[in-house]
Amino acid sequence: MMDNRTGKGLSFVKRIYIPRIIGLGIGLISVAAAVAPLSLPLWAWVLLLFNGLLWPHVAYQWALRAPLPYQAEQRNLVLDSLMGGFWTAAMHFNPLPTVTVLSMMTMNNVAAGGRRMVLRGAAAQVAGMLLASLMLGTGLQLNTSQLQVYACLPMLTLYPLALGWVCFRLAIKLAEHKRRLSALTLTDSLTGLLNHGAWKDLLLLRFQACQQQQQAAVIALIDIDHFKTINDTFGHVVGDCVLRQLSEELKRNLREGDQAGRYGGDEFCVILPGTREDQACQAMERLRERVGNYRNPQLPHLRISLSIGLSAFQPQLQSPEHWLEQADQALYSAKRRGRDQVNFAAGEVTTLRLAYPD
Structure with missing residues (x-):
């Protein structure tokens, strides 16, 4: 528990925070453009705004205050995938917005937890699709309008940049840790000279x-x-x-x-x-x-x-x-x-x- 509270857990939560703000914020644009012609009920629009604008901060504070921040953040990632699946079904699987949302969610899961997180995220996406179908009905919209294409462009460009920047910073930090560890293996701890x-x-x-x-x-x-x-x-x-x-x-x-x-x-x-x-x-x-x-x-x-x-x-x-x-x-x-x-x-x-x- 101590390691999660002071090391890996908290750093993981903080590392996810900014990409989640950017991803869900610009993802809101893509989803809104896709569901606008479908006459969703008011509660769905409120949920969409909460998911895109407020959820990143709620998730951050939730994980930050959890006894095990690392596990709490993994739970948040599963909820992200659940909502991603929910919105793809809500937009009636409009091809470009659907591929954009699901691929970005999967990319995030790969970066955050590898194969295990991808599998958990995929299961959550399917569950989200089923939930949306039960609550909003089913449908299939295979035509993507020009407005919806433009609405997807920020998600296709800005979010990979944000995720790539986070991965780059992590790689730099790991390289620095590796350098320090290598120095420790060559150095006498008492004198600081070569061992x-x-x-x-x-x-x-x-x-x-x-x-x-x-x-x-x-x-x-x-x-x-x-x-x-x-x-x-x-x-x-x-x-x-x-x-x-x-x-x-x-x-x-x-x-x-x-x-x-x-x-x-x-x-x-x-x-x-x-x-x-x-x-x-x-x-x-x-x-x-x-x-x-x-x-x-x-x-x-x-x-x-x-x-x-x-x-x-x-x-x-x-x-x-x-x-x-x-x-x-x-x-x-x-x-x-x-x-x-x-x-x-x-x-x-x-x-x-x-x-x-x-």
Whole structure:
């Protein structure tokens, strides 16, 4: 019920409102022109005016206030079809107005609910025809006058435009939702950086580009020193703030083409394309100093330092994993040497990561 009240249900009701106003308003012209020669009773004219002018607003408010707006709007669509069938029989099945009304109703049902809604709408149309035949009598008018042709033109032109515009807006909204969902699947929720899998995919692409085009690139692995101690001393809320602080510094200090991610836990990763070793060292030293200078007035004893391992692309590297392994070894070499420093990988590394305490 909550989803219907706050999401899909209400948006569906609002999406139908304007097309219903336009469709029934211009449909009123077509039906009025078709039934004018048939001498309908006064109550039928009152019903026609209500259906064309007031019903869109009544239906909107009815669905808006319903416990389940989505289901209420589907009921309204069935009633639309019922009245469509009613007026086709009332006009004695005059060919052009009949086809115009029924096709527009069917188009609306397709857009609103697919095959199921089309079937329900068709059944309602038949019921409406039978109801009109019982109340107004039966008849068959196969001649369409020139006035009736002109009366149908607004329905044949304006309503498809209105419905198409609504579908276009919906497609734009769905594309935006899809884009946001795609971004969420690639992004770490805490830091806003690329998540582990997304960054590894980019590393593979960068590795292939370096191999094929002989491009320079450096990767960096960044570890927050003694992060477990920070969590144990100040709490996980502060720990999360530290992670976000580092991610913000990365966003501020890296170039547009650099690609930063959260590798896992307190470890971050960066791809620096088109970068020499000395440039990468300077960039990471600046990052280390900025993070090291961070002070929180509410936590004066909190200190943050970084250990950073760097590895430049080399043609003899066998795989992205091998490249990453070199940066990993450089990082743990920095940790062995006392932490709070930047260390560059030196030479070919074939050993696996060792387990060092945080």
